[in-house]
Structure formats: structure tokens, C-alpha cells
Amino acid sequence: MxxxxxxxxxxxxxxxxxxxxxxxxxxxxxxxxxxxxxxxxxxxxxxxxxxxxxxxxxxxxxxxxxxxxxxxxxxxxxxxxxxxxxxxxxxxxxxxxxxxxxxxxxxxxxxxxxGRWAHAMQRLTGPEPHVLEADAGLLVLVARTGGWTARVGAAIETLVPGDSAVLDDPARVELSANDPESEMFAITLRPMS
Known part of the structure; x- marks a missing residue:
């Protein structure tokens, strides 16, 4: 990460x-x-x-x-x-x-x-945990509001508003927010060839 x-x-x-x-x-x-x-x-x-x-x-x-x-x-x-x-x-x-x-x-x-890359974006909101997988590409997390904890294996990082994280495949990230109003965007990027 x-x-x-x-x-x-x-x-x-x-x-x-x-x-x-x-x-x-x-x-x-x-x-x-x-x-x-x-x-x-x-x-x-x-x-x-x-x-x-x-x-x-x-x-x-x-x-x-x-x-x-x-x-x-x-x-x-x-x-x-x-x-x-x-x-x-x-x-x-x-x-x-x-x-x-x-x-x-x-x-x-x-x-x-x-033709080279494809992408998708989704909005995540707290406080329930979210589990996302980076497979066959990249996963980019953009923290918008609130505080977020991102766990990849044994590594744990805190993301505050404006922070982002880039995960290469294969990776599984567990996200949790400290506030019900917390918002994050998850972006997947996949190479086409």
C-alpha cells in the first residue's frame, strides 16, 4: 500500500x-x-x-x-x-x-x-466495514471526510480527508471509518492488455 x-x-x-x-x-x-x-x-x-x-x-x-x-x-x-x-x-x-x-x-x-485502461469509481460511507480486493490492476482509495483505517495484511494505515492509498494486485484491504458520516471513494483501474 x-x-x-x-x-x-x-x-x-x-x-x-x-x-x-x-x-x-x-x-x-x-x-x-x-x-x-x-x-x-x-x-x-x-x-x-x-x-x-x-x-x-x-x-x-x-x-x-x-x-x-x-x-x-x-x-x-x-x-x-x-x-x-x-x-x-x-x-x-x-x-x-x-x-x-x-x-x-x-x-x-x-x-x-x-483501449489501454478501464476504470470504475464507487462511493463508500461509514461506519460499517468495507472489504475490497485489488485484482488484475490497481485499487486507489481517496478519503473524503472523516478518518479511515485501512488494513492490508498486517499493515495498518490511517487516512484523513484528502489522503489517498494505492494498492497493487493482488491485495485485500479492510476499511473502517470512525464516523457514520465518513466518506471515501474507491477507484479500480485495470489494464486492457
């Missing part, structure tokens, strides 16, 4: 220049916005506007804080995401604009290069 503490994450500008994002992890390490195989980041969205286009990339978005965002796709589909909705997956090369529901939001964003 490799830990990524919140203070180690770097902030960088959006591809379209409309804001900043905090990069949690990227593969290959240090890859640019045009060359990554997968990327996990958090962003603060303070105004309405178009999303950056990422050709050949699949994307999943979850709202972390705020009242939500309405996604309006160029083909007419619309969807509203908020703190209660499940993470939403879509093609990052599909034209879409975001409209804030009522004020700014923070979001969690996972992107993977289509």
Missing part, C-alpha cells in the same frame, strides 16, 4: 485554462495532460463553462462538495450530479458544458485512456 498524503498532491491549471485541479495520481508518473494513461484529480469549479475535451479518454465524475452541477451534452442529453448521485461515467471527448446548480462545487475526476 503506497500512501499519498494530501500535502503531496500538486495543483495545476485546467487544460482549457478555466480553473485549477489538484492531481492525486497519474500514470505514467509525471505524464502531461496529453500523455497520461490514467489520472485521478480533484477540482474546484467556480463558474459555468465547457469541459475540456480529452480525445480517446473515458471519464467519471463525482461531486464532493456544493449543491451540484448540471451537465449539458451537445447531443441533447442532460444530467444533474450532486452529493447523493452515483459517480457518473462518460466519454471525455464528448462535448459537454457544466452549469452550477447553486454556487461552486468540488469534484473528483477519474480519467483513463480508452
Amino acid at each position: 503506497r500512501l499519498i498524503r494530501a500535502r503531496e498532491c500538486r495543483a495545476m491549471p485546467w487544460k482549457n485554462g478555466g480553473g485549477t485541479t489538484t492531481e492525486i495520481a497519474v500514470h505514467p508518473q509525471g505524464a502531461s495532460l496529453d500523455a497520461f494513461d490514467w489520472r485521478i484529480s480533484m477540482a474546484h469549479v467556480g463558474s459555468d463553462g465547457p469541459f475540456s475535451s480529452f480525445p480517446g479518454i473515458d471519464r467519471t465524475l463525482a461531486v464532493l462538495r456544493g449543491n451540484g452541477i448540471r451537465l449539458a451534452f451537445s447531443d441533447g442529453e442532460t444530467i444533474t450530479l450532486d452529493r447523493q448521485t452515483e459517480p457518473f461515467a462518460f466519454a471525455a471527448d464528448r462535448a459537454v458544458a457544466g452549469q452550477l446548480v447553486a454556487g461552486p462545487i468540488d469534484d473528483l475526476n477519474v480519467m483513463s485512456r480508452r
Whole structure:
């Protein structure tokens, strides 16, 4: 289990220049916005506007804080995401604009290069224990609120808000939260070849 503490994450500008994002992890390490195989980041969205286009990339978005965002796709589909909705997956090369529901939001964003990697994201809440397996890829845990204990074999680590952990396969992690309101996101990343 490799830990990524919140203070180690770097902030960088959006591809379209409309804001900043905090990069949690990227593969290959240090890859640019045009060359990554997968990327996990958090962003603060303070105004309405178009999303950056990422050709050949699949994307999943979850709202972390705020009242939500309405996604309006160029083909007419619309969807509203908020703190209660499940993470939403879509093609990052599909034209879409975001409209804030009522004020700014923070979001969690996972992107993977289509045909090379596949990903999925789920929201976990405390306090019941969660058991997850990293098989045939990676498992990335992102602690959002509350305190979490992660046990892999005999190793035990504590994750506070903003901390993340990366587990290679094969690994089995047992998670427990110290608060019923604790929230964590579990992201699976699998190579396609």
C-alpha cells in the first residue's frame, strides 16, 4: 500500500485554462495532460463553462462538495450530479458544458485512456466495514471526510480527508471509518492488455 498524503498532491491549471485541479495520481508518473494513461484529480469549479475535451479518454465524475452541477451534452442529453448521485461515467471527448446548480462545487475526476485502461469509481460511507480486493490492476482509495483505517495484511494505515492509498494486485484491504458520516471513494483501474 503506497500512501499519498494530501500535502503531496500538486495543483495545476485546467487544460482549457478555466480553473485549477489538484492531481492525486497519474500514470505514467509525471505524464502531461496529453500523455497520461490514467489520472485521478480533484477540482474546484467556480463558474459555468465547457469541459475540456480529452480525445480517446473515458471519464467519471463525482461531486464532493456544493449543491451540484448540471451537465449539458451537445447531443441533447442532460444530467444533474450532486452529493447523493452515483459517480457518473462518460466519454471525455464528448462535448459537454457544466452549469452550477447553486454556487461552486468540488469534484473528483477519474480519467483513463480508452483501449489501454478501464476504470470504475464507487462511493463508500461509514461506519460499517468495507472489504475490497485489488485484482488484475490497481485499487486507489481517496478519503473524503472523516478518518479511515485501512488494513492490508498486517499493515495498518490511517487516512484523513484528502489522503489517498494505492494498492497493487493482488491485495485485500479492510476499511473502517470512525464516523457514520465518513466518506471515501474507491477507484479500480485495470489494464486492457
